[in-house]
Amino acid sequence: MALINITLQGKGGVGKSFINSLLMQYYAKRQIEAQGFDTDPVNQTLAGYKAFPVKAVKLGDRDDEINPRYFDYLIEDIVALPENAAANIDNGASTFLPLLSYLLESQVLSMLREVGHEVRLHCVLVGGQALDDTLRGLAEVLVHLPDVPVVVWINEFVYGRVERNRPGMEPEGFEQTALYKKNKDRYHSLVRLPELRQSTYGFDIKQMTQARLSFEEAIASPDFKIMQKQRLKTTWSTLFNIMEEAML
Template sequence: MSNIHFFLQGKGGVGKTLASSFTAQYLKEKSNDVICIDTDSVNHTFSQYKALNVMEYNIYNPETSFIDETVIEEMAEFIYKSNNEHIVIDNGASSFVPLLQYLVDNEIIPLLREAGHNVYIHTIITGGQGIEDTAGGLRTIINSFNDVNIIVWLNYKFGEIHIDDKDFKDWGCVHNKQRTYQCNYPS
């Protein structure tokens, strides 16, 4: 079935779309069977990469601050039924919380895995003033999913990635044999 790559982070401007595009480009070099989806209802940057032929799902209405469950159900069903080798989904900061809540409340990740899909959640940690927010986004992702592959991208553009003089590698993010994740953040 499909390898599904969700790019999620609650902080804007940290490089989610850039990482999504790098991943999609890499996968397209390896396979002609890549679908790209842009769920950022505020900034459709991923959709602007014309060579990636990105599909748009406007899952969130920023004016009402509500997720459009009809659209997200349509997207989830498309992904569930997909036989594409890879699916790359770029999500915006404005819809991070509603999408994450929808995925959790409706047990979308377990459903996708039961259908034979491999699910990966990519998130970005950035240095500088955004480190606390991006670390909080990672913490939310880890606490929301018990059995998911999490890939952390480190973005040093804004500074070193350390809290209380501890580098990311020293935060204690680990996974055990059951593939559950835990992260002991510095205080």
């Protein structure tokens, strides 16, 4: 049946929508039918991409309301996906706890697997001051949703290396943490998005994402200069190979 990818992270601004856009492009290149779902009531970034089929999921009768029952409609859409398709659910920070509670109370993941779907959870880690927050978000996912494979995205694009630095000690990467070692059998894969030079590659990616363009669209766009397009080609090739190695 279908592959269901659910992004869960309680920390905002860590690249969840960018990662979902990468997944949409990855499946498109592999000629796999993919359907996106944007559940963020505050900032529906993924739904802003015209290149992808993305459904904006309404979660209440008002924009400032989250009614867990509205998640039922999302699940109905997922169950109806065709065989061998992929679903990418982009979940915002404001809906992290409501969706987590819904998945727990309704035993949604067990039901999806019972009808034949494969489910993977995706969680993002970033460096800097947000590292501890994103580690706590991952820990909540691991504790509350056991027995589901987790893809950890180590996003070094903007915030730099995802590691702790303590005086007199070697830097501690994610693989050296107790959270990794204790749950090693839970991880489907670790996907490392490498650190970029912000004045060149980082600027190009930012311009592309702000315009809600795919790599293919940006490379074909007259708004990007020759060397920008060359850097985007290189970046997309690198990222695609990383995702291939992670068997996403």
